Amino acid sequence: MYVKICGLREPEHVTAAVEAGADAIGYVLTRSPRRITPARARELASTVPAHVLTVAVFAGETPEEIRAAALEAGVRAVQLHGDHPHDDFTALKDLDLTLIRAGAAGADLRCGAFDEDLLIVDAPRPGSGQPWDWAAVRGRPAGRWMLAGGLDPSNVAEAIAAARPWGVDVSSGVEVAPGVKDAGLIRSFVTAARAAG
Numbered sequence: 001m002y003v004k005i006c007g008l009r010e011p012e013h014v015t016a017a018v019e020a021g022a023d024a025i026g027y028v029l030t031r032s033p034r035r036i037t038p039a040r041a042r043e044l045a046s047t048v049p050a051h052v053l054t055v056a057v058f059a060g061e062t063p064e065e066i067r068a069a070a071l072e073a074g075v076r077a078v079q080l081h082g083d084h085p086h087d088d089f090t091a092l093k094d095l096d097l098t099l100i101r102a103g104a105a106g107a108d109l110r111c112g113a114f115d116e117d118l119l120i121v122d123a124p125r126p127g128s129g130q131p132w133d134w135a136a137v138r139g140r141p142a143g144r145w146m147l148a149g150g151l152d153p154s155n156v157a158e159a160i161a162a163a164r165p166w167g168v169d170v171s172s173g174v175e176v177a178p179g180v181k182d183a184g185l186i187r188s189f190v191t192a193a194r195a196a197g
């Protein structure tokens with residue numbers, strides 16, 4: 001089970017995620033209580049070992065803005081959340097970064113449909129921590145796809161059983177307040193997801 005922890009802002013939470021065995025770590029570079037600057041993302045990403053994917057998250061920015069911020073942040077992947085057209089992914093292809101497409105269950109659920117490498121199937125409001133009907137997508141997404149939206153250490157096993165994803169992605173469920181992560185919750189989430197997967 002591939003595990004991504006999103007919305008990290010502090011070095012101790014990056015360390016907790018890496019030590020717990022997370023596969024990917026996300027930095028939100030778009031409008032959000034979790035937003036950080038590309039410079040801060042670079043600082044946080046600089047300590048992350050090469051086997052962990054560092055991801056810059058965007059929603060609605062232009063390919064030029066995404067390109068500039070991703071290069072400044074020095075990440076290994078970009079995540080385009082919401083209604084980004086196929087052309088935006090094509091425009092970023094030459095960056096040679098992992099491309100992640102993220103959206104709600106109404107979108108095209110075939111990973112690779114927009115030339116992306118990974119797909120995230122999320123709640124309608126990203127980063128809201130709201131659980132949704134995970135079982136509704138069971139058997140529908142194809143390829144390397146992560147389930148997100150309202151996951152936490154106590155429900156991730158149930159969510160995995162319901163949707164049968166390739167991976168899981170969490171933000172609010174490992175926080176004690178919006179944008180404030182908790183190292184213990186991060187560890188518990190990774191452990192629970194791995195045990196269930």
Ligand SMILES: O=C(O)c1ccccc1NCC(=O)[C@H](O)[C@H](O)COP(=O)(O)O
Pocket residue numbers: 006007026028030031032033034057058059081102122123125126127128129130148149150151169170171172173
């Ligand atoms: O986290 C945000 O605030 C956010 C804002 C705008 C676009 C994307 C955002 N988060 C992206 C993620 O990958 C979250 O992990 C995912 O939406 C799950 O969130 P949650 O339900 O809080 O676990």
